[in-house]
Amino acid sequence: MYLFDFIHDESPLISEALRQLIDEQRLRAGEMAIVTMGRRWKDFYYEFKQSSMTEFFSDLDKQKLNIDEELRRIAREYDTTNLFTVDRLMIKKPRALQRKTLVYTFLFYEHLFKARTVSHYFTTGIAYMYNLVSYQVAHRYAVRHISFYDIRYPGEKRTTLSLGVKNRFDLVYKKYQDFSADLVTEAMRARLENFRQKPAQPTYMKNLINKQTINAILIKEFFIRFRKYYFERNNRYDYFSRSPFSLSYDKLRKLVLAKLILALSSRIFEKNQSDRDDYFLFPIHMVPEASTLVLAKHYTNQLETIINVAKTLPADVYLYVKEHKSALGDRSLKFYRELKKIPNIKLISHTENTFDLINKARGIITLSSTVGWEALFFRKPVFVLGNVFYNDAGLTLKIDSFIQLELLIQSLMEDKLVYMTHDFDDRLAYFLDCMLQNSYPFEFNVYKLDITSTLLEKNNVEKCADFIHLTLTNDITEAK
Numbered sequence: 001m002y003l004f005d006f007i008h009d010e011s012p013l014i015s016e017a018l019r020q021l022i023d024e025q026r027l028r029a030g031e032m033a034i035v036t037m038g039r040r041w042k043d044f045y046y047e048f049k050q051s052s053m054t055e056f057f058s059d060l061d062k063q064k065l066n067i068d069e070e071l072r073r074i075a076r077e078y079d080t081t082n083l084f085t086v087d088r089l090m091i092k093k094p095r096a097l098q099r100k101t102l103v104y105t106f107l108f109y110e111h112l113f114k115a116r117t118v119s120h121y122f123t124t125g126i127a128y129m130y131n132l133v134s135y136q137v138a139h140r141y142a143v144r145h146i147s148f149y150d151i152r153y154p155g156e157k158r159t160t161l162s163l164g165v166k167n168r169f170d171l172v173y174k175k176y177q178d179f180s181a182d183l184v185t186e187a188m189r190a191r192l193e194n195f196r197q198k199p200a201q202p203t204y205m206k207n208l209i210n211k212q213t214i215n216a217i218l219i220k221e222f223f224i225r226f227r228k229y230y231f232e233r234n235n236r237y238d239y240f241s242r243s244p245f246s247l248s249y250d251k252l253r254k255l256v257l258a259k260l261i262l263a264l265s266s267r268i269f270e271k272n273q274s275d276r277d278d279y280f281l282f283p284i285h286m287v288p289e290a291s292t293l294v295l296a297k298h299y300t301n302q303l304e305t306i307i308n309v310a311k312t313l314p315a316d317v318y319l320y321v322k323e324h325k326s327a328l329g330d331r332s333l334k335f336y337r338e339l340k341k342i343p344n345i346k347l348i349s350h351t352e353n354t355f356d357l358i359n360k361a362r363g364i365i366t367l368s369s370t371v372g373w374e375a376l377f378f379r380k381p382v383f384v385l386g387n388v389f390y391n392d393a394g395l396t397l398k399i400d401s402f403i404q405l406e407l408l409i410q411s412l413m414e415d416k417l418v419y420m421t422h423d424f425d426d427r428l429a430y431f432l433d434c435m436l437q438n439s440y441p442f443e444f445n446v447y448k449l450d451i452t453s454t455l456l457e458k459n460n461v462e463k464c465a466d467f468i469h470l471t472l473t474n475d476i477t478e479a480k
Contacts, residue, residue, distance in 0.1 A: 002027075002472060003112065005123035006034040006041055007053070007130065007240060009446035010148070014122070015044035016456055017465040026469050035112075038238025039228070051112060053130070054235035057104045070103045078106070078136045082297050087129035088288035089239050101237065105130050109137035120144045120472065126165045127290035135165050146471060148444045151389075151435050152370050154377075155200035159467065160439040166387040167295055167368070171438035172431070173392045181426050188429040195377050199355045221448070222248055258329030261336075268336045269323070269349040274360040279318040279346070280409070281361040282309060283354075283371040286327040296367035296386030303335055305385075309365055310345050312406035314413060318346050319365075320357060325350035363412065365405070372396065376428055381412060381419040393431040395424060440467040 004014055021027035033049040036042075074080060083102055085091060090098055112118060121143050123131045131147070138145035147162045151169060163170045225244035261268060284302060285291050292300045299305045310319045321339060328350055339345050348357065354371060355378075358364065363381035366372040368388035375382050382396045383405060391398055397419060399405045411417035421427070442463035445455055454460060 001118045002032040003051075003118045003121045004032060004034045005121070005131065005134070006045070006048075006050075007037045008124035010124050010444055011041045012044050012447040013444065013455055013461065013464055014468075015041070015046065015048075016461045017468055018048070019046060020461055020465040021469055024465075026465075027472070038235045038241055040238065040241055053105070053108050054237040056108045056111065057101075057237040058235065060104050060107060065103070067100050067103050070107070071099060074103065074106050078140070080136075082294075083129050083132055085300075086132060086293045086297070088293060089242075090129050093239060101239070102129065102133070104237075105133045106137065109134050113137050113141040113143050116141060118143050120146060122146050122148070122468070125149050125162070125167075125290060126294055132165060132294075149389075150444055151439045152373060153432075153435055153439070154195050154374075156441070157443040158436070158439040158441055159444040159464075160435070161471065165294065167389050168387075168392060169389050169435070169438070172389070172434045175434040175438055176392060176431055179427060179430050181423055184426040184430050188433045189425065192377065192425065192429040192432060199374065199377065218251070254329035256329070257332075261328060261333070264333075265349060268333075268340075268347060270346045272348060272352050272357075274320070274357055277318050277320075277346070278316065279320045279361055280309075280313065280363050280365050281320045281322060281357050281371070281375075282306060282365045283322050283369040284324050284327065284331075285367055285369060286324055287330060291368045291386070295388060299367050299385050303338055305367070306339060306345065307342060308402050309405070310342050312402055312409055313344055314410075315344060317362070317413070318344050320346050320348050320361065322348040322352065322354065322357060322371075323350040363409075379420060379424065381417070383408065390431075393427060395419075395421075395427060395431075440464075440470075442467065 004018065005011075006015070018027065018032065022029050029047060029049070033051055034045070035053060036045070036050050037053045080102075084098055090101060093101070113121075121134060121138050123134060123146070125147050126132060126135065135145045137143075145163060148159055149162055149167070149169065151158045151160050151172075160169045160171060162168055222244050225247065229241060229244055284306075285296075287300070287302060292302070306319070306321055313319055336347060339347055355374065358371065358375045358378050358380060361375075361380060363383060364372050364375040365383045366385070368384070368386040372382045372384055372388065373390045376390065376393070376395055383399050384391055384396045385399050385405075390396065397408055399408070408417060412419075440463055442460045443451075443455060444464070445451060447455065
């Protein structure tokens with residue numbers, strides 16, 4: 001049995017891909033089922049067999065379970081660290097409900113996987129409590145837990161898979177272990193050089209969800225959410241489906257604050273003097289997001305993290321802190337005021353050219369940002385505090401403490417730190433090729449009205465269907 005997560009916001013694409021596989025008789029409807037929460041994405045269920053998480057939770061309520069006792073049992077049998085704080089939606093709920101939901105989620109996946117009839121479980125990138133739990137239980141009962149990820153390939157929409165929770169692209173990693181300079185072709189080197197000459201942002205940055213505007217599409221989405229939330233009865237355990245007024249309030253608040261920050265930008269952000277300053281670049285992350293909550297769980301307080309990073313630098317070296325253009329409005333004015341109190345921190349506007357800042361920096365210090373990935377193309381030292389796929393290239397400096405960071409920066413400033421191996425370019429070129437050869441050319445993204453036409457476009461659905469079929473019919477640990 002193949003089980004597909006239909007809780008996440010990428011479900012409509014998976015739904016269309018599954019329908020195509022069934023229509024083409026590459027997959028039988030009886031071979032698969034979906035996991036649902038409340039009535040989320042019910043318009044895309046079609047004839048699929050369902051396992052409702054929320055209905056299972058409601059049934060558990062009738063059993064009057066001892067939650068504390070179950071929680072102790074779960075803590076003995078699984079790794080339960082970071083499960084409460086990882087979920088940006090659940091963390092807002094009352095403490096008792098959080099504990100009960102965690103227990104119920106473990107019981108739900110144990111119910112699904114314990115019978116050992118499920119061989120594969122497909123979900124989105126690990127970002128919530130429920131798919132961290134599904135991974136733990138799947139691992140225990142030998143179910144292949146498969147997450148889809150955009151590979152952040154420069155200028156292209158490509159998707160690969162991960163079998164764990166630390167953003168490792170497993171097929172890419174497996175193939176990269178075969179690295180030898182003899183395997184690096186001139187075409188691979190040319191591809192790397194082309195990016196250096198014509199750097200490009202990840203395609204996901206262009207989506208409306210990352211823009212600070214309100215237009216007809218967002219208004220239309222409000223009324224769709226209004227209808228679904230108030231006229232289609234939801235289970236109380238469906239914590240993903242938020243009130244449209246709550247969502248709209250958050251968006252409006254963010255938009256107003258973003259406009260205020262833009263109006264005060266000359267007072268908040270400092271002049272870019274990268275031509276003369278000696279500096280390290282720290283890109284601010286969007287919060288709350290999996291990039292911090294999951295991949296850098298000890299550094300979720302970015303204000304504190306940035307100040308601690310600044311403490312590791314010599315007094316004559318600046319920390320350039322660049323705002324994330326999609327996060328403008330997420331942070332209060334107090335956040336910026338506190339950073340501006342530190343003499344060797346310079347706040348840099350989101351409008352500044354990131355590639356230019358990378359090129360002139362001493363190095364990049366990041367949690368798990370794509371900026372660190374891009375900096376490798378410029379042969380810059382990249383200090384990474386979190387877990388992220390490009391660590392697997394072996395070209396970053398993985399940091400476990402601020403003390404370690406301080407010592408490495410001191411070595412770099414004294415020209416004693418060796419980060420550029422003789423085969424740096426060849427390794428990066430080969431890693432890029434491994435990403436290309438072990439990913440599929442389709443966009444895996446959340447379902448939003450502004451990208452529906454491309455997300456559910458025939459070719460994108462076909463490529464997604466092909467990737468699912470390939471994963472089911474081949475050994476998914478077999479890299480190209």
